[in-house]
Amino acid sequence: MAQKISKNLAKARALVEPRPYSIGDAVPLLQKAKYAKFDETVDLTLRLGVDTRHADQMVRGTVVLPHGLGGTSKIVAVIASGDKLKEAEAAGAEFVGGEDLVERIQKENWTGFDALIATPDMMRSVGKLGKVLGPRGLMPNPKTGTVTTDVVSAIKEIKAGKVEFRADKTALVHVPVGKLSFEPQKLIDNAMTVISSVMKAKPSAAKGKYVKRIVLSSTMGPGIELEAAVADVAGKA
Numbered sequence: 001m002a003q004k005i006s007k008n009l010a011k012a013r014a015l016v017e018p019r020p021y022s023i024g025d026a027v028p029l030l031q032k033a034k035y036a037k038f039d040e041t042v043d044l045t046l047r048l049g050v051d052t053r054h055a056d057q058m059v060r061g062t063v064v065l066p067h068g069l070g071g072t073s074k075i076v077a078v079i080a081s082g083d084k085l086k087e088a089e090a091a092g093a094e095f096v097g098g099e100d101l102v103e104r105i106q107k108e109n110w111t112g113f114d115a116l117i118a119t120p121d122m123m124r125s126v127g128k129l130g131k132v133l134g135p136r137g138l139m140p141n142p143k144t145g146t147v148t149t150d151v152v153s154a155i156k157e158i159k160a161g162k163v164e165f166r167a168d169k170t171a172l173v174h175v176p177v178g179k180l181s182f183e184p185q186k187l188i189d190n191a192m193t194v195i196s197s198v199m200k201a202k203p204s205a206a207k208g209k210y211v212k213r214i215v216l217s218s219t220m221g222p223g224i225e226l227e228a229a230v231a232d233v234a235g236k237a
Contacts, residue, residue, distance in 0.1 A: 009222070012034075015033050021226060023216070027188055030042065030221055036221075042217070043177065044175050044214065045214070045215045047211075047212045048167055048172070048206075049171070050206045052168070054205065059165075059173065059201050062163065064163075065178070067161070069163065077094065081119065085097070090152075092159060098122065111136055116138050116146065118146065123147060213225065214230060
């Protein structure tokens with residue numbers, strides 16, 4: 001039985017032709033199709049030609065969006081020791097602590113933050129938190145810059161709109177690129193920055209076509225397929 005869609009979504013989908021669009025046409029079209037009463041998040045989804053069951057084909061990284069994500073700033077927690085605790089507080093981290101913070105997360109299953117940064121000396125303790133943090137994608141990782149001695153830079157990047165991308169089991173990468181209320185050029189800049197970063201993260205073991213499909217969508221709106229040339233342009237940037 002076909003899933004019933006709302007009249008609003010049906011109208012929005014009717015505006016989108018079944019063909020790939022240039023990113024310069026896709027962003028204004030997505031904004032035109034808006035019908036929700038809140039400021040929706042704009043998402044970019046890339047289907048990659050990789051097999052993530054193989055470690056050497058995993059695609060993962062972080063990128064700082066030139067125009068941020070809009071909306072409220074991310075809540076950052078830092079697990080550190082010594083002077084790094086004061087540095088983290090001064091840089092604007094909402095939650096700062098050492099073993100006490102590890103214990104709180106472990107005992108209460110507490111994850112009242114959007115990002116967790118840890119200094120390398122604390123990773124032995126933080127490693128115990130895998131069951132709580134892992135499923136939520138909050139485990140600090142050197143590859144994403146969240147295990148570092150430079151907690152100040154890490155906090156600033158996250159607050160400025162640093163986002164993480166990772167290919168899931170079906171080789172899809174989902175990344176937010178801003179709010180629907182952004183000026184079109186800001187959304188284009190953010191999206192191209194993400195595509196460029198994903199292109200640069202191409203594993204050497206990946207064979208055949210790397211980026212198979214790119215779709216731009218909003219929380220409630222239709223998906224708009226982007227032209228394949230977008231990936232080529234971003235890859236050269």
